[in-house]
Amino acid sequence: MRDYFFRRLLLIPPTLLGVTVIVFFITRLVPGGPIERAIMEAQFAGGGARSVAGQNMSLSEAQLDRLREYYGFDKPVFQSYVDWVGKVATGDLGTSYRFNQPVWDVIASRFPVSLYYGLITLVITYCISIPLGVLKAIKHRTFVDNATSIFIFVGYAVPGYALGSLLLLYFSVRLEWFPMGGFTSLQFGELGLWGKIKDLLNHSILPLICYLVGSFALVTLLLKNHLMDNLASDYIRTAVAKGVSFRKAVTKHALRNSLIPIATTFGQNITLLVSGSFLIETIFDINGFGLLGLTSIIDRDYPVVMGVVFLASLLLLMGNIISDILVALVDPRIRFN
Secondary structure (H helix, E strand, C coil), rough: HHHHHHHHHCCCCHHHHHHHHHHHHHHHHHCHHHHHHHHHHHHHCCCEEEEEEEEEEEECCHHHHHHHHCCCCCCHHHHHHHHHHHHHHHCCCCCCCCCECCCHHHHHHHHHHHHHHHHHHHHHHHHHHCCCCHHHHCCCCHHHHHHHHHHHHHHHHHCCHHHHHHHHHHHHHHCCCCCCCCCCCHHHHHCHHHHHHHHHHHHHHHHHHHHHHHHHHHHHHHHHHHHHHHHHCCCHHHHHCCCCCHHHHHHHHHHHHHHHHHHHHHHHHHHHHCCCCHHHHHHHHCHHHHHHHHHHHHHHHHHHHHHHHHHHHHHHHHHHHHHHHHHHHHHCCCCCC
């Protein structure tokens, strides 16, 4: 098993190279890059327009050359990618075009926000969904199962961003119970400890509801369906026939096998834990990791785009390895040779 996970770790660098090289070449091929945006801004500023490459521009050839050198477009694409990989190997993700700061600093300022929502969502989802899934499987087709299924299917069908808009309109605009958005209020630094906690909770309740509805329903139904299949298996009936109590048969045998699909998908949630949902962050004006990725694409801030892709891909690959470890711990039959 140790050799298997060591080989999986060795596959991470070539996989990251494959992902980043595709994204890097796309950023060089799509129109509307940083140079085009600089030209557009110069045109709006006006003055001294001249014809360059068949277009009216207010920048000279020398200025365009300096722009290409500043943004790294003066070199061939492959050479630029090799230079970027060399910087990443030394821990340098480049400098943001928009913020004029190191990409690490830009990401670090947004990372704790998404991590906060991701950790709370992950803990609440698994702490509630697993007991609820067990209860629904045991109480199948009873009032408890039918009543909870209504809320679960509604939560699964309604997108989080759509629910967020409705929650804002009703609870923030109409009732004024919660703030319109943001991670904290402007006076957060002036508040005491309990004031900061209350302010953070007021800003967190509505976004957390939107984060929870989708993942909560998926984990609950996944566990319920697999637990029902295991409860109908021959080994459970044999255990009960030999005198094992039904409760022990569920908790000691069927539940452990039913946790295998949960363990398989757990690692994939590591990426969601930090990246979040850019739609939910946009609606609630939360400056998180997901919104940073969206705005960097819109602004053609390619160093930040590459940094976000690099970290998200790395977390996804590490999450898959964590899933394999959890599956091996849950299912003793699995041996990675």
